[in-house]
Amino acid sequence: MNRPLRVLVAKVGLDGHDRGAKVIATSLRDAGMEVIYTGLRQTPEMIVQTALQEDVDAIGVSILSGAHMTVFPKIIALMKEKKMDDVLLTGGGIIPEEDMQTLQLLGVGELFAPGTTTTTIANYIKEWVTKNRQF
Numbered sequence: 001m002n003r004p005l006r007v008l009v010a011k012v013g014l015d016g017h018d019r020g021a022k023v024i025a026t027s028l029r030d031a032g033m034e035v036i037y038t039g040l041r042q043t044p045e046m047i048v049q050t051a052l053q054e055d056v057d058a059i060g061v062s063i064l065s066g067a068h069m070t071v072f073p074k075i076i077a078l079m080k081e082k083k084m085d086d087v088l089l090t091g092g093g094i095i096p097e098e099d100m101q102t103l104q105l106l107g108v109g110e111l112f113a114p115g116t117t118t119t120t121i122a123n124y125i126k127e128w129v130t131k132n133r134q135f
Helices: 021-029 044-054 066-083 097-105 117-133
Strands: 006-011 032-036 058-063 088-093
Touching: 006 021, 006 044, 021 032, 021 058, 021 088, 021 117, 032 066, 044 066, 058 066, 058 117, 066 088, 066 097, 088 117
Parallel strands: 006 032, 006 058, 058 088
Antiparallel strands: none
16 A cells, blocks of 8 residues: 555544544554544434545544444445445544444454554554555
8 A cells, every 4th residue: 555544533523522533633643643633413325435435445433422222233334335345444532342242244354442552543544454455
């Protein structure tokens, strides 16, 4: 690959807490990735449209609102509709382990709980994209 990995970091819905998303965005940038941060109150449609426009390799959604079982399935459905099969959908926040497993069965990548190191997240994205992304 001749360009840095491109990652969209997004906050969805009414969740107004973005400190964690900003920390992740900064750490991914420091790990050599190009990061597009959407800011607050994005809809799944806005996230997928921005991901398409920016030609990203991965979408990372930060969610603390409890709406993860609505938001992630909607985003993954929109991604499938747009044939974004080789783009990683990952994320993190306050998501129970059981829900993480259910979402992964739907096609969502690894989901990270608070306290996960930024190195772990960056390495996961790099490994997934290297293995799955078609260039």
